[in-house]
Amino acid sequence: MASTLKDVAMLAGVHSSTVSRVLRGKENIPVSEETRQRILEAVRQLNYRPDKTARALRMRKSDAVGLVIPNIASPYFSGIAKELDILCHNAGYSLMIYDTNENQEKEIVVIEDLLSRGVDGFVIAPVQDADSHIRQLVEQNIPLVLIDRDFETMETHAVICDDEMSAYKAVSYLSDLGHKRIGFVSGRQNLYPVLKRLDGYRKGLNDFNLEKDTAFIASGGPTLESGYASTVNLLSLPNKPTALLVSGTIITVGALKAIQEKGLSIPEDVSIISYTDTIYAPFLSTPITTISHSVKEIAEKAFELLHQEIKTPTKGDVAKVIVQTHLYKRASTAPAH
Amino acid sequence: MASTLKDVAMLAGVHSSTVSRVLRGKENIPVSEETRQRILEAVRQLNYRPDKTARALRMRKSDAVGLVIPNIASPYFSGIAKELDILCHNAGYSLMIYDTNENQEKEIVVIEDLLSRGVDGFVIAPVQDADSHIRQLVEQNIPLVLIDRDFETMETHAVICDDEMSAYKAVSYLSDLGHKRIGFVSGRQNLYPVLKRLDGYRKGLNDFNLEKDTAFIASGGPTLESGYASTVNLLSLPNKPTALLVSGTIITVGALKAIQEKGLSIPEDVSIISYTDTIYAPFLSTPITTISHSVKEIAEKAFELLHQEIKTPTKGDVAKVIVQTHLYKRASTAPAH
DNA sequence: CTGTTAGCGCCTTCAC
DNA sequence: GTGAAGGCGCTAACAG
Numbered sequence: 001m002a003s004t005l006k007d008v009a010m011l012a013g014v015h016s017s018t019v020s021r022v023l024r025g026k027e028n029i030p031v032s033e034e035t036r037q038r039i040l041e042a043v044r045q046l047n048y049r050p051d052k053t054a055r056a057l058r059m060r061k062s063d064a065v066g067l068v069i070p071n072i073a074s075p076y077f078s079g080i081a082k083e084l085d086i087l088c089h090n091a092g093y094s095l096m097i098y099d100t101n102e103n104q105e106k107e108i109v110v111i112e113d114l115l116s117r118g119v120d121g122f123v124i125a126p127v128q129d130a131d132s133h134i135r136q137l138v139e140q141n142i143p144l145v146l147i148d149r150d151f152e153t154m155e156t157h158a159v160i161c162d163d164e165m166s167a168y169k170a171v172s173y174l175s176d177l178g179h180k181r182i183g184f185v186s187g188r189q190n191l192y193p194v195l196k197r198l199d200g201y202r203k204g205l206n207d208f209n210l211e212k213d214t215a216f217i218a219s220g221g222p223t224l225e226s227g228y229a230s231t232v233n234l235l236s237l238p239n240k241p242t243a244l245l246v247s248g249t250i251i252t253v254g255a256l257k258a259i260q261e262k263g264l265s266i267p268e269d270v271s272i273i274s275y276t277d278t279i280y281a282p283f284l285s286t287p288i289t290t291i292s293h294s295v296k297e298i299a300e301k302a303f304e305l306l307h308q309e310i311k312t313p314t315k316g317d318v319a320k321v322i323v324q325t326h327l328y329k330r331a332s333t334a335p336a337h
Numbered sequence: 338m339a340s341t342l343k344d345v346a347m348l349a350g351v352h353s354s355t356v357s358r359v360l361r362g363k364e365n366i367p368v369s370e371e372t373r374q375r376i377l378e379a380v381r382q383l384n385y386r387p388d389k390t391a392r393a394l395r396m397r398k399s400d401a402v403g404l405v406i407p408n409i410a411s412p413y414f415s416g417i418a419k420e421l422d423i424l425c426h427n428a429g430y431s432l433m434i435y436d437t438n439e440n441q442e443k444e445i446v447v448i449e450d451l452l453s454r455g456v457d458g459f460v461i462a463p464v465q466d467a468d469s470h471i472r473q474l475v476e477q478n479i480p481l482v483l484i485d486r487d488f489e490t491m492e493t494h495a496v497i498c499d500d501e502m503s504a505y506k507a508v509s510y511l512s513d514l515g516h517k518r519i520g521f522v523s524g525r526q527n528l529y530p531v532l533k534r535l536d537g538y539r540k541g542l543n544d545f546n547l548e549k550d551t552a553f554i555a556s557g558g559p560t561l562e563s564g565y566a567s568t569v570n571l572l573s574l575p576n577k578p579t580a581l582l583v584s585g586t587i588i589t590v591g592a593l594k595a596i597q598e599k600g601l602s603i604p605e606d607v608s609i610i611s612y613t614d615t616i617y618a619p620f621l622s623t624p625i626t627t628i629s630h631s632v633k634e635i636a637e638k639a640f641e642l643l644h645q646e647i648k649t650p651t652k653g654d655v656a657k658v659i660v661q662t663h664l665y666k667r668a669s670t671a672p673a674h
Numbered sequence: 675c676t677g678t679t680a681g682c683g684c685c686t687t688c689a690c
Numbered sequence: 691g692t693g694a695a696g697g698c699g700c701t702a703a704c705a706g
Contacts, residue, residue, distance in 0.1 A: 002452075004699055015677050020701060030675055052453040053393045054699035057682050062390070064454075072434065073419040075410065082410040085436045089443065094450050097409070097434035099422045106426065113431050115339075116389040117401075224616070256620045279561070280617040283593045285624075341683055352693045357685060367691055391683035394698050 003046040012042040019043075023050065056118045064094040065306060066114035068124040070102040071222070074249055076277045076293060077125065080147065083299030084123060091307060093120070102188075102222045104129035111137070121306045125149050128190050143309035145302045149192040150320065157305040159298050159321045163196035164203070166291050166325045167245065170273045171204025173327065174243045178336040179271060181211045183234040183241035185227060185255055187248050189219040194247055197275070201245060216241055227254025235262055235270070242336045243271040252276045256284075267334035273327075287330035297323050340383040349379040356380075360387070393455045401431040402643060403451035405461040407439040408559070411586055413614045413630060414462065417484065420636030421460060428644060430457070439525075439559045441466035448474070458643045462486050465527050480646040482639045486529040487657065494642040496635050496658045500533035501540070503628050503662045504582065507610045508541025510664065511580045515673035516608060518548045520571040520578035522564060522592055524585050526556040531584055534612070538582060553578055564591025572599055572607070579673045580608040589613045593621075604671035610664075624667035634660050 009016040014035055022031055022039045042048075056062040065088055069077040081097050088095040096114060100107040104127045111133060114122065121143030126134055131151050137144050138156055146158040174182055184201050186194045198217070205212050218234050220226030227250065234241055235258065246252045252274040259266060266272055266286040273289045274281075281288050301321045308314070342360075346353040351372055359368055359376045379385075393399040402425055406414040418434050425432040433451060437444040441464045448470060451459065458480030463471055468488050474481050475493055483495040511519055521538050523531045535554070542549050555571050557563030564583070568591065571578055583589045589611040596603060603609055603623040610626045611618075618625050638658045645651070 005701095006699080016699090017678080017701075018676055021676090024701085032675060035676085049449055049453055051394075051455075051699050052450070053390055053399070053455045054682090055701080056390045057388075057394050057684090057698090058700045058702090060682075071419070072409065072422070073412065073415045075412070078410045078415040081434075082408070082436055082438075085409070086438065089446075094435075094447075094454075097418075097436075098432070099419055099434075101419075101423065109426075110431075112386055113389070116386050117431075118388075118390045250616070253616050253620070260620070278615070278617055279587070279590050280615055280621065283590070283597070283621050284617065285620055285622050287622075342685095343683080353683090354685075354694080355692055358692090361685085369691060372691085388683050391698090392685080394682090394700090395684045395686090397698075 002051070003048045004051070005048075007046055008039065008042045008048050011046060012039045014039065060118065061120050062094075062118040063092060064096055064117070064119045065121045065123065065310075066111075066119040067095055067097045068100060068107065068110055068114070068122060068126075069097070070100050070107075070125055070127055072097065072099040075279075076148075076249065076295065079277060079295035080299050080302075083296045084303055087299060087303040091303075100127055102127055108133045115142070121145075121310050123147055123302050123306060126151070128188075128192065141313060141315075143306055143313065145306045145309070147298055147302050151192075155316055155318050157309065157319050157321075159301045159305070159323060161193065161293055161298075161323050161325050163193045163325075164200035166275075166327070167197035167200030168204045168207075169200075169327060170245050170291060171201055171210070172208065173329075174245075174271060174273065174333065175204070175208035175210060177243075177271065177333060179210070179241075179243040180336065181213075181239065181241040181243070182216065183244045184217045184219075185230045185234065185244055185246045185251060186219045187222040187226065187251055194219065197245075197247060213239075222248070222250065224250050224254040224257070227251030228258045229254075231255040231258035232262070235259070235264065241270070243333070244273070246272060246274045246276075249276040249278055252288075266332050268337075271334055271336070272332040274332075281328070282330065284332075286332045288332040289330045290328050291325050292328060293325050294323060339388070340385045341388070342385075344383055345376065345379045345385050348383060349376045351376065397455065398457050399431075399455040400429060401433055401454070401456045402458045402460065402647075403448075403456040404432055404434045405437060405444065405447055405451070405459060405463075406434070407437050407444075407462055407464055409434065409436040412616075413485075413586065413632065416614060416632035417636050417639075420633045421640055424636060424640040428640075437464055439464055445470045452479070458482075458647045460484055460639050460643060463488070465525075465529065478650060478652075480643055480650065482643045482646070484635055484639050488529075492653055492655050494646065494656050494658075496638045496642070496660060498530065498630055498635075498660050498662050500530045500662075501537035503612075503664070504534035504537030505541045505544075506537075506664060507582050507628060508538055508547070509545065510666075511582075511608060511610065511670065512541065512545035512547060514580075514608065514670060516547070516578075516580040517673070518550075518576065518578040518580070519553065520581045521554045521556075522567045522571065522581055522583045522588060523556045524559040524563065524588055531556065534582075534584060550576075559585070559587065561587050561591040561594070564588030565595045566591075568592040568595035569599070572596070572601065578607070580670070581610070583609060583611045583613075586613040586615055589625075603669050605674075608671055608673075609669040611669075618665070619667065621669075623669045625669040626667045627665050628662050629665060630662055631660060
């Protein structure tokens with residue numbers, strides 16, 4: 001059994017409230033140097049550690065923030081988790097990382113759990129099958145920053161990527177290489193980044209006079225199998241694309257597998273640009289051209305907004321921060337034949 | 338402000354203790370069907386959710402378990418985190434994932450934090466620069482399972498891999514291919530798996546009569562740079578190894594980078610076997626021979642042990658579970674020239 | 675300067 | 691069957 005304030009107080013011969021005062025050492029609170037030392041000594045002897053559960057109950061705050069992400073096994077989200085964790089830790093918060101497994105029900109449960117554990121704020125990459133539970137957080141003025149996936153009509157802070165522009169640039173680059181038929185492979189189409197990338201993709205097709213065909217757009221679930229199936233479909237078209245814009249790490253692996261099994265080669269038969277964050281990108285059989293995110297920058301902006309919001313709530317004055325991505329040109333993109 | 342038991346009691350016209358009884362619905366507790374319904378209705382109306390902070394304070398248990406890992410951005414640990422999260426969630430626990438960043442001080446802080454938040458148990462992959470804080474957990478009979486990294490002399494449950502045997506088999510395989518000089522590249526050498534793999538490696542060198550040279554063993558920190566530097570060193574030896582056994586995902590990327598920059602090719606100039614869990618392994622420029630872990634199996638065994646321990650503490654009766662790894666032979670290993 | 679008092683929201687024992 | 695009382699460990703307001 002861990003020792004309590006009372007135990008320390010007993011040993012030091014004072015009242016527990018005095019111990020409490022000393023321990024949280026507000027500068028302006030008067031307490032004699034002598035008793036202070038006596039208390040500190042008792043704390044040491046008993047190896048006292050404050051009970052954060054009790055503190056949280058009493059204070060209505062927990063010095064904890066909840067990170068809610070759809071897939072901790074994704075290098076993108078785990079990268080954000082890592083960076084955010086470091087920032088939180090340095091600022092004296094604990095970061096509680098929860099995985100929703102891209103499942104809306106679980107997200108709702110998880111947010112309620114975090115709420116009932118009294119976290120001071122949230123960073124959420126929402127599943128986006130529903131939004132009312134997020135809306136509730138906003139209405140209750142609970143500090144919240146969305147990352148990667150925004151609900152545009154909602155008054156929340158958000159840190160998102162330049163998805164529309166990055167897709168547009170990718171298409172532009174492929175167009176410069178002479179590609180006329182570009183496929184779009186992605187996971188779930190209700191996700192904000194996918195939607196935005198689609199916008200950029202379509203805009204690109206338009207502006208550069210490329211072939212438009214709804215069959216060139218293949219979206220599925222967030223799985224390797226889905227990426228595989230989508231790519232197989234695209235590459236089985238009589239009039240198949242000569243280049244692919246692929247969203248997501250695991251989708252990309254599915255796409256690579258499909259291409260390999262079809263006996264096609266990159267970039268001779270098909271060029272590829274991928275949204276992925278794998279450190280293996282340069283070492284793939286064909287080093288792959290990627291659009292990459294700075295997870296550190298995303299984490300930093302998100303933390304900054306959240307921290308500010310926790311300290312001094314900004315009533316409805318909301319920031320939508322856009323983080324620039326970067327196109328790393330590697331060997332998976334080549335002129336169309 | 339969220340509603341409390343009292344609010345519900347008010348609305349239902351009963352006392353809060355009655356509400357509490359109904360809500361935790363122990364079958365054998367008598368309560369009239371009528372008031373029960375009235376209470377349930379009030380709960381619905383107020384959208385009441387129990388406060389887990391208060392509950393944890395009162396009950397001395399939180400229905401939460403803490404996962405403490407050295408690097409959430411590693412596919413190995415994030416894979417374990419994901420699987421464990423699913424298991425915990427299904428069993429009604431919340432999983433709090435904490436990253437120690439391979440830093441001993443932070444690990445200590447983080448465990449104390451989790452402790453003071455009243456978690457019911459721990460799953461820990463320890464940093465292993467120190468062990469007294471872990472020993473304390475054991476002494477206080479706090480449910481605990483170590484994963485990946487064991488303290489052999491400590492009476493704790495542990496789920497570890499067959500590191501010695503897997504390294505031995507890797508050496509055996511390389512020996513069969515005719516390699517006489519095999520290098521060993523890894524991260525920190527105080528880690529249990531690294532130590533065990535070294536044991537297996539040395540045993541292999543012995544049994545198969547391979548060249549022994551302490552210069553063939555290059556261990557460093559847990560970074561890409563370290564893996565890079567170690568590999569550069571090995572491959573600069575006058576009498577350099579023709580094969581490398583590499584531990585760790587990020588170390589492997591460093592090694593690949595070094596080989597590439599040296600202008601060497603795999604497997605012509607150097608064969609490689611890697612302990613890594615990247616899904617990209619089959620798609621690398623040379624698909625890499627890997628020793629892979631079943632993160633799912635590790636998570637399952639760990640959860641089983643922990644769950645059991647939380648429900649009915651087994652005084653000192655401790656299990657060390659060994660999970661088999663698998664050697665996936667790919668193109669990065671070839672006969673020595 | 676320090677002690678007393680009164681809860682935070684919940685659960686458990688003991689009454690009735 | 692249900693209510694009242696007490697307390698988990700902590701902090702804040704008020705005394706003195």
